[in-house]
Amino acid sequence: MTQTTSLPFRDEDVRGFGMCIGGPAPVLRPTTTEQIADAFAEVRRRGGSIALRGAGCSYGDAATNGKGHVLDLTSMNRMLDFDPATGVAIVEPGVTVRDLWRRAIGHGFWPKVVSGTMAVSMGGAAAMNIHGKNNFALGSFGECVRSFELLTPRGDLVQCSREQEAELFHAVIGGFGMLGCITRLVIETKRVHSGRLRVWGLVAKDLEHNLQILEDLRGKADYLVSWLDLHGKGAGLGRGLMHRADQMQPGEDPTGLRYLDPMLQDVPPKLFGVVPKGWLWPGMWGAVHLRQVGLVNWLKFQAGFREQRQSPYLQSHGAFHFLLDYVPRWHWMTKPGGLIQFQPFVPHKEGARVLRTLIEKCHQTRFVPYLGVLKRHRPDPFLMTHAVDGYSLAMDFAVPSGKSGREALWRHCRDMAEVVLGAGGRFYYAKDAVLLASSFAQVHGADVVDRFRALKSHLDPDRLLQTDLSRRLGV
């Protein structure tokens, strides 16, 4: 038990999802807003800092605090209300995407925006303004938040919506936990008429083909996402397998009504009904450490042709959205160094040139991501937005365990960041570990940064809310 405060903070190892950033910190798991207020008051009195933390799914340092305390909000996880007629939910911040869809689907609703894992909390989803595979169509998570309640570091409870405290509403969403703690949210879900989606696998022979498919299907598909084999070179640079998924219209899939049962959405515990999923990561660890990632990517790309021939096929919402949850602890394959993800957002007009340059730089430095994911985006109205009218390419890098290798990877990512910044691109802080403070103003523009800093000074004059990310960016 840490002795710095009288509240029951306990020392724990607090890391980002990538495991390579973080360390011991005193952690408290409040169950009520009053306990959060007490923690704010006590730590502020002692001149310390607090990082807010949801499910800890941010890859880097967004929810770690090497220099202070951590409030883990996962125990504030009550679903306060769900209206089966409208699909509107009232939730505490620790309610997860999984909790929400499991509650909604039986009534014929599904969250409007979900991430690639269902472990994410509602507070973390709002604070990072997460996006799904339908960002180009339905927008970001913040766009389905009707309102929320914010506890400011000064102890005030503020109701925020598009009509009330509109400036704060648009700054807290995407404001990476800097302005206060979201203690309650009202969230809209959307109607679904089947427990299944109609899915197509489409082989893209190179980067330009991938981008062309995104443009061609943008007004037609409900979801689009492309897995990229970033090991492909020459004519195959940027090749991959695009997935398009469409929702069913009323009456189109009578059998699919059965799949509105949450039990039929959950990812199965065994692969092919035989192999426990927990056994997969050691095999993947072997691929990473025996340098077989290029081969695995090639095999996956070849398998795409078969999937394309068999398309379209029907898949549950859960299986389509939460592919990564099929393999528990998959990120352990990158141990001992861990992983970082680098996800630049690039304007549409610069997409092909910039993304091609980034992939080529990966080949030159031999830091080739083991996973690449391409998505189409649209702008959103939030102050610290990372969205653009264009594309994002999420690149997962295994971090070398030695100091010099790690530094070389960071240099490589910063070098790529320069290319992105030069093209007017942005970055997503849930997936960042490398950006410098100088990039922060460049990404958002001086006016926006000034407005954000002014709000921060007003609501948090003692700079109580800090994370390793906020200190790195000089917020």
Ligand SMILES: Cc1cc2nc3c(=O)[nH]c(=O)nc-3n(C[C@H](O)[C@H](O)[C@H](O)COP(=O)(O)OP(=O)(O)OC[C@H]3O[C@@H](n4cnc5c(N)ncnc54)[C@H](O)[C@@H]3O)c2cc1C
């Ligand atoms: C496997 C995997 C797949 C992913 N796929 C996607 C994807 O498809 N799309 C996408 O957009 N993201 C994706 N992510 C990233 C993830 O959605 C974000 O990092 C999200 O913010 C994580 O939520 P969390 O609850 O874990 O929050 P944390 O990571 O714990 O915290 C995130 C931020 O929210 C702040 N915060 C947390 N709770 C509160 C609160 N109550 N009030 C105010 N601030 C708070 C924290 O201070 C921190 O800055 C993925 C992550 C993983 C691990």
